Every structure is written in C-alpha cells, then in structure tokens.
Amino acid sequence: MFRHKKFIAKIAAATAIATFGFATYNSVSTQSVQEVQAATSAINTYITNNNIQPVGITNEEGTFTRMFGYRNGIGKPEGVVIHETATPGATARNEATYFNREWMNISTYVHAFVDDKETLNIHNTDYGVWGAGPTANARYIQIELCEVSTTDAFARSVANDAYYTASKLVQYGLPFTPGTTVMSHNDVSKNFGDTDHTDPVGYFSKWGYSMDQFYDLVGTYYNNLKGGTSTGNNGGGTTINGDNKGEGVVQVKNPNGSIVPISVFNDAGQPSNSNRALANNTPWYTDQSRVYNGHTYYRVSTKEWVIDTYATFTAQ
Numbered sequence: 251m252f253r254h255k256k257f258i259a260k261i262a263a264a265t266a267i268a269t270f271g272f273a274t275y276n277s278v279s280t281q282s283v284q285e286v287q288a289a290t291s292a293i294n295t296y297i298t299n300n301n302i303q304p305v306g307i308t309n310e311e312g313t314f315t316r317m318f319g320y321r322n323g324i325g326k327p328e329g330v331v332i333h334e335t336a337t338p339g340a341t342a343r344n345e346a347t348y349f350n351r352e353w354m355n356i357s358t359y360v361h362a363f364v365d366d367k368e369t370l371n372i373h374n375t376d377y378g379v380w381g382a383g384p385t386a387n388a389r390y391i392q393i394e395l396c397e398v399s400t401t402d403a404f405a406r407s408v409a410n411d412a413y414y415t416a417s418k419l420v421q422y423g424l425p426f427t428p429g430t431t432v433m434s435h436n437d438v439s440k441n442f443g444d445t446d447h448t449d450p451v452g453y454f455s456k457w458g459y460s461m462d463q464f465y466d467l468v469g470t471y472y473n474n475l476k477g478g479t480s481t482g483n484n485g486g487g488t489t490i491n492g493d494n495k496g497e498g499v500v501q502v503k504n505p506n507g508s509i510v511p512i513s514v515f516n517d518a519g520q521p522s523n524s525n526r527a528l529a530n531n532t533p534w535y536t537d538q539s540r541v542y543n544g545h546t547y548y549r550v551s552t553k554e555w556v557i558d559t560y561a562t563f564t565a566q
C-alpha cells in the first residue's frame with residue numbers, strides 16, 4: 251500500500267529526454283507464456299493453460315512534476331519494485347486518476363498501475379518517483395498491482411504486472427536478478443528500512459501466490475523478450491504487403507503532441523487509430539513493416555503499427 255512517509259526528493263535540473271543505449275528499445279509485443287513450472291503455482295499454471303496474454307503498456311504521462319534522476323542518473327533505474335494498492339476494487343484507471351490529482355497532498359507517486367485489463371504507465375521511467383522511501387526511490391521503477399476479486403482477474407493482473415516488469419528490465423538493459431533487480435516493497439523495507447510496508451506479500455498469499463512464483467512469471471517474459479521469440483498464437487497470419495523492412499528500431503516522434511498514435515488494420519487491410527499510443531520521442535523494437543496508401547507502417551506489437559509520419563526506422 252501507498253500511504254508512505256513524506257520525504258523531500260531532490261529535483262534534477264530540467265534535462266532533456268535521456269539517451270538510450272543503442273541496443274536498448276521498448277517493446278509492446280505480447281508474449282506467450284512458455285514452460286512455466288507447472289508444479290510451483292496454480293496461478294501460473296492457470297495463465298499457461300488458459301493462454302492468458304499480457305496486455306501492452308499504455309503510456310500516458312501524468313501530472314507528477316518533480317522530475318528527478320536516479321542515483322546513477324536520468325534513464326538509469328536499477329530495477330523494479332512491486333507494490334500492491336490495498337484498495338479492493340479500485341482499477342488502474344481509478345488509482346491513476348486519484349494519484350494524478352492528489353500526489354502533492356499525499357506525497358506519493360508511482361510509475362505505473364496494473365489491473366487485469368490494463369497497464370497504465372503514468373510517469374517516464376527515466377525518472378524516479380515517490381513510492382518506497384528515499385533509498386528505493388533513487389534506484390527503482392515502481393508499479394502498483396490493483397486488487398481484484400476473482401482468480402481469473404488475479405491471474406491476468408499478475409501476468410500484466412510481470413510483463414511490465416520484464417519489459418522494463420529489457421528496456422534498460424538490466425539483468426533479471428530476483429530480489430535485486432526485482433523486489434517487493436516488503437524487500438525494500440527489509441533491505442533499506444526507510445518504510446515498514448510489506449506489500450504485496452499479504453495480498454499475494456490470499457491467492458496462494460508468492461514473490462517466488464511471481465519471479466517465475468517475470469523470468470518467462472524476460473527470456474521471451476530477450477530471446478525475441480514471439481510465439482503468441484495470435485502473432486501469425488499477419489498479411490505483409492510489399493517492402494517489408496524487417497527487424498529494427500523505430501524512433502517515434504509526434505511534433506504536434508505528447509504521444510504518438512498507433513494504428514490497427516482491419517480484415518480488409520485498412521488502418522485506423524488504436525485506442526493506445528506510444529510515449530513521444532521513444533525507440534521501439536519492430537519486426538516487420540507493411541505499406542498502405544503510400545505510407546510504411548512499422549509493427550510495434552502483435553497487431554499495432556506506427557505510421558512513417560511519426561517513425562524513423564533503423565535496421566538491425
């Protein structure tokens with residue numbers, strides 16, 4: 251839960267967007283769960299057996315204006331802290347709305363909220379937030395898991411939580427080291443002592459779930475993302491017409507807005523705007539392209555594409 255002690259964050263100078271390493275990129279590809287240890291977790295088995303696919307990450311920059319870098323610098327997080335909201339029934343959207351409105355009064359903010367249906371990233375993860383005391387805040391990306399009321403919703407929510415975690419490790423070129431590059435708020439309290447919170451351990455246990463089982467799930471997504479193996483059963487069958495540029499990175503930029511629209515294609519091959527978007531001025535992994543009406547579209551997730559108007563492609 252979140253009602254943390256107040257502390258004063260160091261405010262970094264207003265520096266421009268952080269640079270990314272050449273090999274570092276974002277990815278919104280949905281990945282299938284492979285070879286989850288069946289014996290260790292009924293929830294992880296449920297995710298596998300029901301072919302639950304994590305949702306992509308929705309980037310919507312929120313209202314938090316205290317832009318500060320991590321102790322190693324802007325764009326240099328050291329991992330991800332896993333929280334839980336302790337607010338039954340509140341969705342990711344509910345929580346984002348609340349924290350965007352109240353952070354200055356409650357002195358708390360995190361990067362992302364996740365429930366069974368969406369993953370909302372509300373603060374650029376190149377910068378720190380106020381979620382777990384000064385030591386962890388200077389090191390970690392922080393995500394809050396929302397409470398749900400059914401096993402199916404819980405399984406979907408932890409799949410989304412684990413996928414976000416894995417994708418952030420990959421984005422920042424971090425190893426997956428359970429307890430070090432990924433830890434619970436409970437671990438933060440034990441390791442650094444700045445807070446006494448124990449989430450999400452108690453909530454996990456209500457579902458017969460544990461951090462170790464969560465780590466298994468993060469590891470699966472992490473390996474899939476690192477290996478670049480997209481084995482999702484909805485990944486095949488995409489029609490590619492002409493001039494496929496193949497694998498590479500697209501740098502996306504919308505000079506007229508803060509987000510970059512993405513497109514989906516209907517069965518007739520015509521594009522329309524997706525209800526999701528990419529953060530402005532960010533690099534994304536792409537595995538293929540297609541052409542429509544003189545424009546090249548680069549695939550950034552299983553069914554989502556960004557038009558060349560907003561994208562600069564570099565082959566890999």
Ligand SMILES: [Zn+2]
Nearest residue numbers: 251333435449
């Ligand atoms: Zn917490």
